[in-house]
Amino acid sequence: MTAPGLFVSFEGIDGSGKSTQARLLAETLRARDRDVVLTREPGGSPGAEEIRALVLQxxxxxxxxxxxxxxxxxARRDHLERTIRxxxxxxxxxxCDRFADSTRMYQGLSRGDLRPAVDQLHDLMIxxxxxxxxxxDMDPGQGLARAKSRATAEERFEDFGLDLQTRMRAGFLALAREFPDRIRVIDGNRAKAAVAADVLAVLEAELS
Structure with missing residues (x-):
């Protein structure tokens, strides 16, 4: 574990509910008087937020x-220096709502065979x-429909369509098998309260 704090990330395809679950976990821990920083990627620091607008719109x-x-x-380096560390x-x-695993998927897997370059840059700079x-984990069709229903300006990746989301889901599940000691797969095809309960149970088990 990273001492003395604890670093937790949420990953998943677009519309999986990860942002909601990150927020719910933060709210639960704060209600228990834990000191929590809720952040996101890309973003999480002033410079990284500027880059966010470039890549998501x-x-x-x-x-x-x-x-x-x-x-x-x-963006991740600035976020790491100014917020996370x-x-x-x-x-x-x-x-954190997304971290390096999203880059391993979106740039390293889905848009070209760049995974070696992703890992090299990560080792060097992060x-x-x-x-x-x-x-x-979310059904790709359901996740994409949910993501598109938000109708925000940040839809650049959603606009790649269902094929990307399907490949992304398979890639994320493969990543969970690659890093079994770190990644816990939670079924997101349920009510958000049920998902949140499972997330909290896993975190409590890790902290015990």
């Missing part, structure tokens, strides 16, 4: 996968993994 073909990888890595050093619980990752 606009035409699907606005950036190549290689350019995206560099932008996401730059200081919070962990202060003994806080950091809950060098940090969450202590615990919740993968909220």
């Amino acid at each position: 606009g035409d699907p073909d606005r950036w190549s996968a290689q350019t995206e990888l560099l932008l996401f890595t730059a 200081p919070a962990l050093a202060a003994g806080r619980i950091v809950i 060098g940090t993994e969450p202590d615990l990752t919740f993968l909220i």
Whole structure:
């Protein structure tokens, strides 16, 4: 575990409910007087939020996968320096909506065979993994419909369509098998309260 704080991430395809579950976990822990930082990627620091607008808005073909990888890595480095590491050093619980696993999937798997480059950049510039990752597993069609119903400006990846979401889900599940000690798969095809209960139970078991 990252001492003295705890670093928890949430992953999943678009519309899986991971953002909701990250927020619910943060609210539950705060109600128990735990010191929690709820953050997100891309974003989580002023510089990273500026990069977020670049990568999540606009035409699907606005950036190549290689350019995206560099932008996401730059955002993550700023986020790590300015938000995550200081919070962990202060003994806080950091809950992050997406982290490096999303880059391993979106740029490393789904938009070209860039996984080796993703891992090399991660080792060189980030060098940090969450202590615990919740993968909220969701049917791709249902997740995409939910994501598109939000009708926000940040729909660039959703606009790649169902094929991307299907490949992403398979990739995330493969990633869970690759990192079984860190990633816990939670069935997201249920009421959010049931999902939240499972998330909390897993975290409590990890902390015990």
